[in-house]
Amino acid sequence: MVVDAEFILPEDRRWRDFLTTASHDCYHLPEYVRFAAKHEGGSPGAYYVENNGMALLVPVLRQALPKDLGGTGMACDFISPYGYPGPIFSGGTDAPNARELFAGFLDIARSQGAVAIFLRIHPLLQDFLSTMADFGELVMHGRTVFGEMSGGRDDIWSGLSGNHWRNIKKLQKSGFVSVHNDFAWWEGFIGVYLETMRRVGATRQYFFSRDYFDDLRQALGNRLHLWSVHSPQGALAAASIFIETDGIVQFHLGGTAAEFSSFAPAKLLMYDVGNWANAQNARFFHLGGGVGGREDSLFSYKSGFFKNYSNFYTLRIIADEPKYRQLTTIWKNNTLDSHCDLHFFPIYRQELS
Incomplete structure (x- = not known):
């Protein structure tokens, strides 16, 4: 060899x-x-x-x-x-x-x-x-959720749950709007992300430093996309960051302001990002899986958008x-x-x- x-x-x-x-x-x-x-x-x-x-x-x-x-x-x-x-x-x-x-x-x-x-x-x-x-040893940790972005809107949203769709239509009718790449809301995104992690009782590994966010933005440049959802009065309701590379749009981090959590504004955000990814001729919109690979409430929420799944593995080698x-x-x-x-x-x- x-x-x-x-x-x-x-x-x-x-x-x-x-x-x-x-x-x-x-x-x-x-x-x-x-x-x-x-x-x-x-x-x-x-x-x-x-x-x-x-x-x-x-x-x-x-x-x-x-x-x-x-x-x-x-x-x-x-x-x-x-x-x-x-x-x-x-x-x-x-x-x-x-x-x-x-x-x-x-x-x-x-x-x-x-x-x-x-x-x-x-x-x-x-x-x-x-x-x-x-x-080595191949270990399966759980399934992840993704959308196939080829085709029209009817095709990409064929797995959208009725509950998610009703929430999206209600948000649109109420005057909530999503905004793409207005980095004046960068500080707000960091705030709602950390607030969300505290609210859900996340482990310390999800509490990233301020430098983490700024360094990630600097490293990835225009591959990183900030999406935010705003109330009819203009308040920040939810925000997330996504990374676009070689036809894959990857959901990275996101959060929802506590006062708007009952409205589920992130559903409108994810819907609009999916439509944008489709317009960008992306191949996949990858949402990830549940916490620690479990099929928990987070996994169920993500499955409400798409019904395409793939397994997440790690490979462990003792050299x-x-x-x-x-x-x-x-x-x-x-x-x-x-x-x-x-x-x-x-x-x-x-x-x-």
Whole structure:
């Protein structure tokens, strides 16, 4: 097997050139991975692998091993940034070459000190999933909801629930309106998002810093879209951000002002974004899933817009079995909390309160 594999940095021209040959989403962009490194920790990069004119890109954060576990030297973990930045293959890649490309990625990752590799697979970009699964443990976390944007409005909204449609018509009749990319409401969006997270009792991981929002906006530029819904009196009722990349419109974060929650203004927002995505000739409008992958009230709400579903997987690879066992033993000996999640991976990176 002759494979050319290398860990490349966000500024490497090959990264952006590769994206012109492969279906991808915002999470695969070098600027997104650089942003994620700042807020999640680690060094941003991607494994770029070529073979027989075909290629593979695996965006990752290189994270040093925790010092309290004796982390020294080149040993490290490679972790997908938050979102869905799983491995993607260039167009025209076939199954035999996909296997060689992925094997080449693992070979170089091991040579560069990899202990554990944790990859978040994109629900809509799952080429050669079974091939990659042969190299590790593929874990299904739940379903996500998406709309297919080709066709007319009757086609894209064929799965819209009666309840959602009644709410939308009532909001329109009452004088609520949606606004696209008026960034005078950026501060308001951040406020209603954080207010919503407090109201629903979200875990701390969803309480992003102010820098997170501003850095994301700066990193993604005009790919990031702010949509807001306003009452007949002009008050901010709801706001969300969406990211448009290579034909995929991705819902990222959103919230509703408490005083308007009974009106469900976000339903009008999502409806108008879907129509805009259709007019932009997008391929998909991806809403994501429920909290933690569960089919909960959030999942049910999203399913009220579309009835198209895809599975969200992670791929877990132990690249250095002896080192992984050693780190796990040290972590368990240091951990007094018996209520740890034994399914967390890598287990020794689990933060216990």
